[in-house]
Each structure stands twice: as structure tokens, then as C-alpha cells.
Amino acid sequence: MVFSIQNEKVRFLKFAAVGGSGVIVNNGLLWLLVEFTTLPFYLCSILAIETSIITNFALNDTWTWRDRREGHLLSRLYRYNLSTAFSSLFINVTVLLFLKEWLGFPYLIANLFGIGCSVLFNFLVNSVWTYGEFRFRYPRTVWIIFFASLAFRLFLAAGLGAGFDEAYYYAYSLRPSLSYFDHPPIVGFLAGYFPYLTGIASALTIRLSAVFLYSITGLLLYQLARQFVDESKAVWAMLLFNITPIFFLLAGIFILPDAGLVIFWILTLLAFYRILFKDGRTADWLLAGLTTGFAMLSKYHGVLLGFFLVLYLLCNDRKKLLSPGLYLYGLVTIVIFSPVLFWNSQHDWISITFQSSRAVGNGIRLDFFGQALGGQMGYLTPMIFLPVLFIFFKVTRNVLLKKSLPDKFYLFFGLLPVMLFLLISLFRPILPHWTLCGYIVFTIPLAAFIQPAFRQKQWVRSVVYVSVGFMIMLLTVMFLHTRFGILRLDKLAAKGLISARDVEMDATLDMHGWEKIDHYLVDNKISPDSVFLFSPKWMLSGQVELATHGRFTVMCFNEGDPRGYGIWDKQLDVLGRDAICFYTNRYRVNPAVEFAGNFAAFGATDSLAVYRGGRIAKTLYFTRCYKLLSKYKAPYKDAQ
Structure with missing residues (x-):
């Protein structure tokens, strides 16, 4: 492990040196094009940037990652270009805006931090993707699901007004802070991101971050599923993720803390997979620490990632408990999460106290437990909830019989988070979406169960078609009622079937x-x-x-x-x-x-x-x- 850390340190220094040469190429070519050609400035800038990316790739390919070149040269160039573009345009700009607008940093210092974060991100992604084992390839069906889901969710996001929580999180964005009374800061940043960029504050603009991040999360979930199942089953996992109300409503349309949590949860699990089932290089531990930290900055539930990782190692791989990578992971996680800790220390630990008070109660309440189960059945739909119960049993049995490593992964990062919140529901009311991240993991074994049955049995296909049709009909009715009030609740009240207060409290x-x-x-x-x-x-x-x-x-x-x-x-x-x-x-x-x-x-x-x-x-x-x-x-x- 020490040798691995030393290798990665040397590799990063090479990567940084190449980046420095890219700055010289970029600025030098930009000067030449602006001073000695008649090309528009924006075109000069694009040509200079792309040329520096290509020269950086050539140097990194022949020097930094010389020992890990696989596949065609153009394939590596494509992945390198995409990684660099994303880190420069999204990571750099996002960090710049966060530090300047949120924390009040001078713009030049904020930009330096943004550049540093984009360089680190670019190095990690190239280490894992361009010159690593991951290959983000997607069949055409995945892209059909991707764009169909995106269009559908954009339609709903634009057509529905903002709910109470969403408007409240927009209020977060008007008061940039290291943290807030009831949640960490990322939900406020996401709610204000597109209103800041567009100058328009509306239900759609505060939701756009959630809509786009959810689409990316679906692609990442497909990649996670491909580590355990074949292509067709991974497609089904992505499909289930995009048609299940608890996922696409609460994380893919509405701007809630889950919007940030789910993408960092899946990114962390991708890193955990490499740590637990592959070599687990330093870059994997570092990436896991970064994404766990950002999951915790999205929602306090992110702390469960670290908790269940340690529990997994205690039960299955105790040697890794002594790995320097684990302590690097913990250190990076704490550093990323430290703004929330600092804010709480200045505010009498008020948010920690508030959230922890929601997890304890006085005595066992079976009615709360029943409400939790009923809420999850409603949000998951019976078509998914009932098979999930069978998968819960199957995974637990396989782990006890020591049959399968994937089942251990599903148990610790899927079933146990769900069971933890169900346990809490015996004492306190919980919201149905608290279990959301655990159920996301279970889309993978559920897909492995449904896909062959769907292909082979007519009755399974009929159940799926009827269930999806019913869900579409229900969503259509709810959308039309929200917009136009098509359900005459007042007439039900006039007949004594519901109270006048029920009409007034129409959600x-x-x-x-x-x-x-x-x-x-x-x-x-x-x-x-x-x-x-x-x-x-x-x-x-x-x-x-x-x-x-x-x-x-x-x-x-x-x-x-x-x-x-x-x-x-x-x-x-x-x-x-x-x-x-x-x-x-x-x-x-x-x-x-x-x-x-x-x-x-x-x-x-x-x-x-x-x-x-x-x-x-x-x-x-x-x-x-x-x-x-x-x-x-x-x-x-x-x-x-």
C-alpha cells in the first residue's frame, strides 16, 4: 500500500507538471491566434483550449500513465477529453461559484481553489476511467431511457409549482452559509444554482439541478449494476430507477436533499466496489472519501456509507481495517464535512441535536411502523415493493449460506440501511424517502430477478404492463388535479365522505x-x-x-x-x-x-x-x- 501511495504521488506530480505545460501552450497559442489571425476571440479560445488538452493528453499518455495504456489511442483521447471538459466546465465553475457567492471568497482565490479541485478530480477520473478498468459504455436502450426520463421529468418540473420544502430550500440559497438549521448546505446551493445562472427564480429553475443530476445518477447506476450483472439486467436496473416514484419524484424532480445524496451515494458505491472486490488503489480510497464527504454535505444520511463500510470490513475483510487507505478515506471525509461541523460548533450543535431528536422516541409504536411500510409500498408501488421483500429474504439467505459476494454488497449497502430506518420507525415517525438510497441498491438484484421472468413468462409481462399503465394514469390524474383541480373534493365533503378540513388540507x-x-x-x-x-x-x-x-x-x-x-x-x-x-x-x-x-x-x-x-x-x-x-x-x- 505504501508503494501504491508513493506511485500515485509521483504520478500526480507528473500530471501537475503536464498541466503546467498545458497552461503555457494554451496562453501561447491564444496570444498567437488573437494577435496574428482574424479569427473571432471565442474561436481562438476554443482552439487554444483544445490544443492544450491534446498536448496534455500526449504527454500524460507517454509519460504519466505510460504503464497503464490499454485500448485504442483515439478511445483514450476521447475519454481524456471528456474528463477534462467536465472537470473544467463543471467542477471548476461550480467550486468558483460556491466559494465566491456562498462563502464570500475573493474571485481570484475562489478560482484558484476551483482550478485545484478540477485538477484533482481530473486526475482521479483519468486514473480510474481513461487509464483504469472502468469503461463507461452504454447500449442504445440506456440512452432511450435517459432521454425519455429526462423529458418526462422536465415536463413535470416545469408544470408543477414549488412545494413547501422546495421554496424553503430556495430561501437557503438567498443566505449562503456553511450549513443550516436542519440540513447541510448542498441542497441550498443546488436550489440556487440555476436561478443564479439564469437570473430567473421559479419552480423549474430551482429544480433543474435535481433533474440533471438524477439523469447522471441513472448512468452511474447502470455502471454499478454492470459490475454485478450482465448488460440486459443492468438496463433493467436503470429502468426501475427511472419508473419508481420514490426515486424519480423525490430525487429526480423535486429539489430535496436527496437530489445531491443519490449521486454521491452511487459514486461512493462505485469506489467501494473497487476497494472491496478489486485492488483498491489509493485513488479509489481518495475518491470514496471525497464522495462520502459530499454525500454528507448533501444529507446527514451520507454518514451511513462510512458506517456500513466499516461494518462490512469487520464482518468480511478485517485485513483492510489496517489499510492506510481506510484512514485516508476517513480523513478526507472529515475534511470535506468539516464546514458543517464548524458551523454547528458556532451554533450550539443545533442541527445535530435537531436531526438526532427525530431518530429517538418513547416506547414502541407499531402504528408508526405500519405507516412507514405503507408509505414505502405507495412510493415504490406494489409491483416493486412485493418483489423487493422476496429479494430481501433471498439476499439474507445467500449471505448466511456464504454463497455470493454481490449479495454481501446488497446486504450492507442496501438492506441494512432500509432496516435501520424501519427500526427507527418503531419509535418515531419517519418519512418514506429516508430509505431511498437503500432501495436504489436493490434495483440491481431486483433487475436480475425480473428480467428473465419478464422474458419467459407472459403473466409477469402482463403485471408489469398493467402496473406501469396504472402508475402513468395515477401520475396523470395527480398532475391534472394539482394544475386544474379536476377532483371535486368539495362534493365529497358535501356528501359527508370527507370533512371540509380535508378539502382545505389538500396537499x-x-x-x-x-x-x-x-x-x-x-x-x-x-x-x-x-x-x-x-x-x-x-x-x-x-x-x-x-x-x-x-x-x-x-x-x-x-x-x-x-x-x-x-x-x-x-x-x-x-x-x-x-x-x-x-x-x-x-x-x-x-x-x-x-x-x-x-x-x-x-x-x-x-x-x-x-x-x-x-x-x-x-x-x-x-x-x-x-x-x-x-x-x-x-x-x-x-x-x-
Whole structure:
């Protein structure tokens, strides 16, 4: 291992030296083309960049990776070119934006860090892909699934308004920080990425990061599946990933923490595969540390990757527990995750406390467990949930009988994460998508089970076709109801089948009509300088932020659960200012009573009806509040 580390160190120094020569080639040729030709500047830049890439490839191919050249020269050049383009255009730019806009770094220093990250990423990818064993080849069926899924998810992302959580994560993006009250920072960065690039804040733009990352995750899942099953079964794994609601809705359309988690989860598992079943070079340990760290920056659940890796080694390969690579992996993971730890240390460990409190409870609650199972069956659909139960049993049996290494992989990185959250559900309510990453791994053995049965048995094909057709019909109905209110819930209430409160609490209304907030403010010529806005619920405050595109100061007056606003609002100097209290018929308050001690006086309340399908769907209320005397008392300590 020491020899391997030394080899990789020397190889990286060679790679860096070649990169330095590329800078000289790039700038030199750019100068020649600009000064002595009539070509447009952008074309001069493209030619200079591509020439430097080719010269870098030639030097790396004959010097840096001379001992690992395999395949055709043009094939290696293609992979090298693609890796360099991705690292330069995406990694460099993303790190630059994150450091400059999020953390306030000077742009030149931020750019240097971006270059450093892109160089490191480029080296790792070329080591593993261009000059390694991985070959990212895809059959035509994979690309059909890729583009069909992308088009479908773009349609839904554009056609549905933002939900409460999504608008709240957009509020994250307006307040760049190392971390947040209830989640690490990546979800805020992703929610604000395309609004920043396009200058447009909408449900579609805040979701675009999730939509595109999910498409890439599908390709990576296919590669992971190919390590265990043949091409046709790997295609099925990707298909299952793209047609299962728990995956494509919660990670592939809506902007949630899972959008970042799933791609880094799969990238980490690709590195784990090489560590556990191949040579496990230093680059693999380093890549695993980077991706685990970013998984944890996406969602705290990412810590399970390291936990189950150590558990796997304890049970199956204890020699690797002494490997320097494992400690390098842990060190890199901690370094990547350290911004969240630092932020928490400055805020009384508030997010760690909040999230851990959601995992413990008082006594066994079988009703919570039943809700968890029912939710997962609904999100997975019975067509997938029931076969998954069989796969759970089969994998566990094979591991106990010591039949298969792949089954051990499925057990530790698929079944055990699911079982952990089901165990938690015996004590506390859990959200169905908490188990999402475990089920993603199980698309591989599930594909291996379904693919031959689908080919050989007519009844299996019939079940699949009927189930997919039913799911499409259900999604169509839900989409149309969300947009146009086609389901007459009011008539069901009139007949006593549901309550009037059930109509009012229709969850699809969470994604409808919030743009009316901005219409009201514009029509009444209310400017950000004249008032600040607040609501009694963090969900409503998030919708106000998205509807007004971040123009107004927005707060949440709630002494019980203001979420991130409980920290953000402490930093605002709004004493003495006038405000407008926003609320809805679902979350109704009387501001003159509820906030009597906060304001000197209260004015009139305006109401605005939101229509859907020609009927009033909900009512928005705006109450004038004059001269803020004191802020509400947030339930968190004054940690800054």
C-alpha cells in the first residue's frame, strides 16, 4: 500500500507538471491566434483550449500513465477529453461559484481553489476511467431511457409549482452559509444554482439541478449494476430507477436533499466496489472519501456509507481495517464535512441535536411502523415493493449460506440501511424517502430477478404492463388535479365522505397559486424598502421568498418551530419598521392578537382568492402591521 501511495504521488506530480505545460501552450497559442489571425476571440479560445488538452493528453499518455495504456489511442483521447471538459466546465465553475457567492471568497482565490479541485478530480477520473478498468459504455436502450426520463421529468418540473420544502430550500440559497438549521448546505446551493445562472427564480429553475443530476445518477447506476450483472439486467436496473416514484419524484424532480445524496451515494458505491472486490488503489480510497464527504454535505444520511463500510470490513475483510487507505478515506471525509461541523460548533450543535431528536422516541409504536411500510409500498408501488421483500429474504439467505459476494454488497449497502430506518420507525415517525438510497441498491438484484421472468413468462409481462399503465394514469390524474383541480373534493365533503378540513388540507394546493403573493405586492405598489414580510409558518415564509424572488426581507414569527428562520431572523435589524403578515385559510391567525406584543398597531387585512379549475381553492391574507417593537423569541440559543 505504501508503494501504491508513493506511485500515485509521483504520478500526480507528473500530471501537475503536464498541466503546467498545458497552461503555457494554451496562453501561447491564444496570444498567437488573437494577435496574428482574424479569427473571432471565442474561436481562438476554443482552439487554444483544445490544443492544450491534446498536448496534455500526449504527454500524460507517454509519460504519466505510460504503464497503464490499454485500448485504442483515439478511445483514450476521447475519454481524456471528456474528463477534462467536465472537470473544467463543471467542477471548476461550480467550486468558483460556491466559494465566491456562498462563502464570500475573493474571485481570484475562489478560482484558484476551483482550478485545484478540477485538477484533482481530473486526475482521479483519468486514473480510474481513461487509464483504469472502468469503461463507461452504454447500449442504445440506456440512452432511450435517459432521454425519455429526462423529458418526462422536465415536463413535470416545469408544470408543477414549488412545494413547501422546495421554496424553503430556495430561501437557503438567498443566505449562503456553511450549513443550516436542519440540513447541510448542498441542497441550498443546488436550489440556487440555476436561478443564479439564469437570473430567473421559479419552480423549474430551482429544480433543474435535481433533474440533471438524477439523469447522471441513472448512468452511474447502470455502471454499478454492470459490475454485478450482465448488460440486459443492468438496463433493467436503470429502468426501475427511472419508473419508481420514490426515486424519480423525490430525487429526480423535486429539489430535496436527496437530489445531491443519490449521486454521491452511487459514486461512493462505485469506489467501494473497487476497494472491496478489486485492488483498491489509493485513488479509489481518495475518491470514496471525497464522495462520502459530499454525500454528507448533501444529507446527514451520507454518514451511513462510512458506517456500513466499516461494518462490512469487520464482518468480511478485517485485513483492510489496517489499510492506510481506510484512514485516508476517513480523513478526507472529515475534511470535506468539516464546514458543517464548524458551523454547528458556532451554533450550539443545533442541527445535530435537531436531526438526532427525530431518530429517538418513547416506547414502541407499531402504528408508526405500519405507516412507514405503507408509505414505502405507495412510493415504490406494489409491483416493486412485493418483489423487493422476496429479494430481501433471498439476499439474507445467500449471505448466511456464504454463497455470493454481490449479495454481501446488497446486504450492507442496501438492506441494512432500509432496516435501520424501519427500526427507527418503531419509535418515531419517519418519512418514506429516508430509505431511498437503500432501495436504489436493490434495483440491481431486483433487475436480475425480473428480467428473465419478464422474458419467459407472459403473466409477469402482463403485471408489469398493467402496473406501469396504472402508475402513468395515477401520475396523470395527480398532475391534472394539482394544475386544474379536476377532483371535486368539495362534493365529497358535501356528501359527508370527507370533512371540509380535508378539502382545505389538500396537499396538492401546496404547489399552487403562490405567485399571487407577488401580484398583490406589485398591484399595491408595496416596495421592499417600505415593509418587511413575515408569516406564522416557516413553510409560508419560504413560499413568500420564492414568489417575490428574494426581493423582500422575510421572517417567520413562530416561537415553536421557525426552522432556519429562527437563526436567520436574529441577524436582521428590523425594529421600528412596518410589516405585512401573510397567512392563508389553512394556517389562519389573528395578527392583532397573536403578535399584539410585537407591533405598535395593526391595520386592515386584505384577502386574495386563488382559483383552480374555476373554483376558489384557497385564500391568501395580508395584514398591515405598524412599527415593530420587539422580535418574537425564537426557541434557539443566541449562538452566532
